Amino acid sequence: MKNTIKQLKEYLINHNIKPSTIRLKVLEYLLNNRIHPTADDIYKNLLPQIPTLSKTSIYNTMELFANNGVVKILSFDGKEAHYDVNTELHGHFKCRRCGIIYDFNVPFDIPIPNELKEFDVKEVDINFYGICHKCNKQRGQEM
Structure with a gap:
């Protein structure tokens, strides 16, 4: 870009x-x-x-x-x-093996849980952790 x-x-x-x-x-x-x-x-x-x-x-x-x-x-x-220059709502997946952080799309209509209805929610973070597809492939080849 x-x-x-x-x-x-x-x-x-x-x-x-x-x-x-x-x-x-x-x-x-x-x-x-x-x-x-x-x-x-x-x-x-x-x-x-x-x-x-x-x-x-x-x-x-x-x-x-x-x-x-x-x-x-x-x-x-x-x-x-x-730091993420993409400030639009999206999620992240961090690989626990290689440390790479991947973006993924999330629906823009995430409902606020009932327990937080009276709260003033300013920001939503959606993070997943695990082993990415590249590390899984490498692991499979090592076996």
Whole structure:
């Protein structure tokens, strides 16, 4: 997915974020690498392009993006945060063997359980854990 600098700037401005070189590069990376990266992944991949980049800049950018609806923060097993640029309702499957996180579609009409009818639900997370199809194939070939 190729986005122009103008499109990236407009996207950030529409989310009340002042565009900067780092923010534009991070957004471009997220849109082109929908792999649910960690801050460290983003840092390592952008460092060759921005030699003065710091991890603090990445963490600050990701916090700003999360607070303004550009990314959703994913936490699996209470471990390192992953970032998802797809903020629409969808689920995730995390492979316990290889660690890859897969997206899957969910119906948009998920009913709120009766026990929560009087609650103000702001967000829904649907996470599954197990062994992915690739790891299952590898395991079958090892036997």
